[in-house]
Amino acid sequence: MRILGVDNVLVGVADLDRAKEFYGGVLGLTEKFSTGEMALYAIGEETPGLLVRVQEAGPGSMRVWLEVPDARAAAAELGVEPFEVFTGWTVELSDPWGNVIGLTDYAKQPHLSRLATGEG
Template identity: 50%
Template sequence: MSAQGPYEVLGFDNVLLPVGDLGEAVGFYERAGFPVAFRLDEAGIALLRAGAETPGLLLRAEEGFGRRPPPWPTARVWLEVPDARAAAGALRAAGVAPLDEPFSVATGWTVEFADPWGNVVGLTDYSRRPELGRTVAG
């Protein structure tokens, strides 16, 4: 037992995103710049890489899961990128519409986009606080 509670959280495993169609979801996220680590159609899952880390975004096909147009209250997953404003341009060029223009946050900039099933992913940078980010050369 740790001082924090009855167990110790070691880090993230995967973030699961429910989708209505695995093939369509994989195509959408590939356009958004996420490479596929593996895909198991028989299990209805595909893991997308998130940088060099082992955990990733796990797409899971859910029967009858329909599309949701924005806006909606939902949990958001934010991932670090070197430059969120450049990422917004790359998303647009790939046909993935950001939810809004990049916006300022305490550490830098963030841009969010949503998949057809309403999952919101944010791409955020540490341009104002590079000492806190992964992109620091060291």
């Protein structure tokens, strides 16, 4: 499997409105987009962002998503199920300590991929 780079850092929250007040207001991060369940904030001039999302299981666990050329192929290689996201497909797995690593692609938004921009 080939890792192209960091996609996003995910932060679980209990209340999206309060999270927006903190990340957008207190920290002053620029919101790239939001839905009813998540908001993506720019981290400086970097392409990867800080993705704040409501987690029913409870807040407080960090996740790191890494871009791969094909998340469904990675899922098959790892023996886990992928799921669809706004930009393409993702698979998540936990390390031995419970930290979540996501492998995501840009199958639905290929122009945003590192492969399209020459970064991968």
